[in-house]
Amino acid sequence: MARASSIDLNAFTPSTRATFQQYVLESPNNRRVSQSDKGAIIGWLTNPRKRPSSQKEFSRRNYVQKSFILEEGSQLLLARAKTAVDKDRIVVTEDMIIDVVESVHNNIGHAGWDATWKAINTSYYGVPRSDLIFLLRRCQICARNPSKRPKSSLRIPLNAQPIDQEVHDFPNSGEMQYDFPSWYALANHHNTGD
Numbered sequence: 314m315a316r317a318s319s320i321d322l323n324a325f326t327p328s329t330r331a332t333f334q335q336y337v338l339e340s341p342n343n344r345r346v347s348q349s350d351k352g353a354i355i356g357w358l359t360n361p362r363k364r365p366s367s368q369k370e371f372s373r374r375n376y377v378q379k380s381f382i383l384e385e386g387s388q389l390l391l392a393r394a395k396t397a398v399d400k401d402r403i404v405v406t407e408d409m410i411i412d413v414v415e416s417v418h419n420n421i422g423h424a425g426w427d428a429t430w431k432a433i434n435t436s437y438y439g440v441p442r443s444d445l446i447f448l449l450r451r452c453q454i455c456a457r458n459p460s461k462r463p464k465s466s467l468r469i470p471l472n473a474q475p476i477d478q479e480v481h482d483f484p485n486s487g488e489m490q491y492d493f494p495s496w497y498a499l500a501n502h503h504n505t506g507d
């Protein structure tokens with residue numbers, strides 16, 4: 314009992330899944346890719362004769378064609394690598410976020426937030442770091458094993474910082490913000506206030 318095999322257990326309970334689904338609905342994030350976003354991206358990639366009907370669509374098409382690719386054979390939608398050291402990343406729609414986080418987090422042995430984030434961000438596109446943290450805080454394996462708790466949460470009492478400090482730290486953590494889909498912002502310009 315004391316040493317339950319983490320491989321045999323799900324990181325997330327059905328209740329966590331329901332909570333996360335609600336959270337996604339209530340906390341929009343431009344970094345997530347909905348099914349309709351994905352459909353629109355694939356539409357621009359697969360139909361070269363589709364003409365943009367506005368400047369907005371033109372920008373959006375250019376962004377999509379520059380940023381995404383359909384893998385030959387598998388037809389997997391990939392976000393193109395930005396640099397020579399990166400690799401193309403699998404586009405994760407928002408309904409798959411929890412499964413991807415669970416799988417990656419299990420595979421790396423319930424390592425902490427930073428390690429899990431790095432593993433996900435290296436291979437997958439469309440998972441906001443804030444979603445990752447939301448989920449890892451609720452990982453039942455980590456909760457049962459104090460030695461596997463994220464270092465960040467252990468630091469909090471020492472620094473006497475409020476727990477939400479972690480949330481405010483994300484945008485400063487480097488990797489997360491730079492590749493917001495600008496076409497998405499364009500398509501939702503009423504939200505950006507311009």
Ligand SMILES: [Zn+2]
Pocket residue numbers: 324418423424452453454455456
């Ligand atoms: Zn865990």
